[in-house]
Amino acid sequence: MASLYLVAHTPLAAGPKGFPKEGGRSYLPGALLTEAAEEALFFYTLGKHPDFAEMVRAFLLAGNFSQVGNVKDFLLARLRERYLELQELTFPEKIFLPEIQSRFIQTIEVASGRMVAKREHQVFVGVVSLEAEVPTVLKYAGLSYCEALARAELRHLRSTVPKLVPFYEDLTNRLRRFHFPLRAGYWTDDPFGGLLLAYWRVKEVREIIKRRLKRDPLPKNILFSPQDKATFGWVEITEKI
Numbered sequence: 001m002a003s004l005y006l007v008a009h010t011p012l013a014a015g016p017k018g019f020p021k022e023g024g025r026s027y028l029p030g031a032l033l034t035e036a037a038e039e040a041l042f043f044y045t046l047g048k049h050p051d052f053a054e055m056v057r058a059f060l061l062a063g064n065f066s067q068v069g070n071v072k073d074f075l076l077a078r079l080r081e082r083y084l085e086l087q088e089l090t091f092p093e094k095i096f097l098p099e100i101q102s103r104f105i106q107t108i109e110v111a112s113g114r115m116v117a118k119r120e121h122q123v124f125v126g127v128v129s130l131e132a133e134v135p136t137v138l139k140y141a142g143l144s145y146c147e148a149l150a151r152a153e154l155r156h157l158r159s160t161v162p163k164l165v166p167f168y169e170d171l172t173n174r175l176r177r178f179h180f181p182l183r184a185g186y187w188t189d190d191p192f193g194g195l196l197l198a199y200w201r202v203k204e205v206r207e208i209i210k211r212r213l214k215r216d217p218l219p220k221n222i223l224f225s226p227q228d229k230a231t232f233g234w235v236e237i238t239e240k241i
Helices: 030-048 050-062 068-082 084-088 136-160 162-177 203-212
Strands: 002-012 025-029 094-096 101-109 115-132 181-183 221-225 234-238
Touching: 002 221, 025 030, 025 115, 030 050, 030 068, 030 094, 030 136, 030 181, 050 068, 050 203, 068 084, 094 115, 115 221, 136 162, 136 181
Parallel strands: none
Antiparallel strands: 002 115, 002 234, 025 094, 101 115, 101 221, 181 234
């Protein structure tokens, strides 16, 4: 295990109901970081390994999508079979946070830029130390995924929510300096998050996703903090700060 730091460059949230607590202390479940790493590796693997991409494409074209959760579970199970390095990925079960803040947040629909909800929410912004083990492949995957996600959101929001353009332009410039970038925690209400992002350009698969899952491959919405002028969940795992 290595001594690392989790840096929340923008507001980091644990879930719709806030952070869980133990003994009066708020914590981030380590499983949220594991899930974020798996989503990043899934995106990376689709682009790097044509045979894996074809297997997933065939499943999406022929699958029975009666339950969205089953689709996500199946995709990530195939990923774990492909990358045994994921067995080495280890985050603490509970990452206790030094300070929790409250933010007024907006939920913005990516496709239209429409604000669909607003409320107060618990967030963490800052740095916390942790003991973790992160396979090297995940560092490359995190960058690939975060850059694609940031550019996809910017592409849609440039015309619909221009106030977010400076944030995303700065973010895309900074991501390459992150040691291990991730999009983590509660940053969208979309059950798939960015898992299907890699298929937004593939017309055949995009159309089947729209028809069978009743959605677009891009995340449906994102959480935005007016105070921070930033969207949620852009974090970094690093060896030093």
